[in-house]
Amino acid sequence: MNIQNLSVLDEVHICPDCNSKMSCCEVPPVHVGDGLGWGSEVFFICLNDECPVFKNGWKKIEVNYGHKGSFRNMQLPGSKELNAMMVASKIAFTGSIVDPDALREQNERYQKEKKAIESLPTCLADNDITPVMTLILDEAAREQGRRDAIDILIKFNDLSCIDPIRNHTFKNTEFEQKCNMVIAVLLKNNYQKECPFCAELIKAQAKKCLHCKADL
Numbered sequence: 251m252n253i254q255n256l257s258v259l260d261e262v263h264i265c266p267d268c269n270s271k272m273s274c275c276e277v278p279p280v281h282v283g284d285g286l287g288w289g290s291e292v293f294f295i296c297l298n299d300e301c302p303v304f305k306n307g308w309k310k311i312e313v314n315y316g317h318k319g320s321f322r323n324m325q326l327p328g329s330k331e332l333n334a335m336m337v338a339s340k341i342a343f344t345g346s347i348v349d350p351d352a353l354r355e356q357n358e359r360y361q362k363e364k365k366a367i368e369s370l371p372t373c374l375a376d377n378d379i380t381p382v383m384t385l386i387l388d389e390a391a392r393e394q395g396r397r398d399a400i401d402i403l404i405k406f407n408d409l410s411c412i413d414p415i416r417n418h419t420f421k422n423t424e425f426e427q428k429c430n431m432v433i434a435v436l437l438k439n440n441y442q443k444e445c446p447f448c449a450e451l452i453k454a455q456a457k458k459c460l461h462c463k464a465d466l
């Protein structure tokens with residue numbers, strides 16, 4: 251879920267009937283209720299089972315509509331207008347509670363990816379490898395962006411990319427193999443190799459590792 255306006259996550263809504271903090275929930279994919287237009291991606295709902303609105307609602311609905319259900323108090327972001335939302339069960343909406351921190355994190359990652367993709371065409375001219383590495387190491391980034399980044403990586407001829415790639419766990423083996431190929435070319439072009447014992451970079455023709463002193 252990409253939320254457009256993150257400031258709604260800072261809103262605090264208190265249920266006027268039970269004084270408990272209302273939960274921030276993702277709006278259902280289909281519009282529910284008549285005349286209730288969701289102009290929003292999230293809404294606030296009182297999920298307190300001891301709330302009098304919810305406790306008394308079962309009887310009200312039974313009497314008025316003859317089916318099983320109750321009401322929960324809800325408010326839309328930026329509004330203190332109280333609405334009663336019909337719920338069919340105790341657990342309705344409990345599965346769509348939004349975790350503001352997780353959502354903020356998700357959004358931050360998404361913005362970083364977006365910025366990296368935008369900088370990709372100019373990063374070589376700017377001599378800035380950051381967007382390339384951001385995309386390669388972001389497992390949640392779109393595949394095409396990561397593919398483009400790997401293609402550009404080789405043009406940087408920058409051996410500092412090796413460590414972060416080696417330390418990264420790729421879920422996609424195709425990307426891992428492509429990166430390994432790029433690294434192999436970079437090492438060759440720079441007359442370097444990785445010590446098979448300590449993984450430090452050493453001269454391609456070295457007989458003894460400068461770092462771990464192993465004989466090669």
Ligand SMILES: [Zn+2]
Nearest residue numbers: 265268296301
């Ligand atoms: Zn309440």
Ligand SMILES: [Zn+2]
Nearest residue numbers: 445448459462
């Ligand atoms: Zn070594």
